Amino acid sequence: MMWSLVCCMARGHQKIQSQQKNAKKQAEIKKSKGHDQKSAAKAALVFTCGVCRSQMPDPKTFKQHFESKHPKSPLPPELEGVEA
Secondary structure (H helix, E strand, O other): OHHHHHHHHHHHHHHHHHHHHHHHHHHHHHHHHOOHHHHHHHHHOOEEOOOOOOEEOOHHHHHHHHHHHOOOOOOOHHHOOOOO
16 A cells, blocks of 8 residues: 555656646747747738838738829739729
């Protein structure tokens, strides 16, 4: 009976150490990946202005940008039906 008590205590201690080691490892992996929001935001910029090469997330913003920054340039064909 005494042996089983010592054995369970040792396994419990090993389990805690293993969990701490795994938590540390997961934190290092997360830290090495970089900033997820930044990469997600960069992936969302799908429209590129042909004049100044600025990137926009949606056609409405793209049209507003184009009309305010490049009023003398002709509107690109992909913005013809978009309402700003």
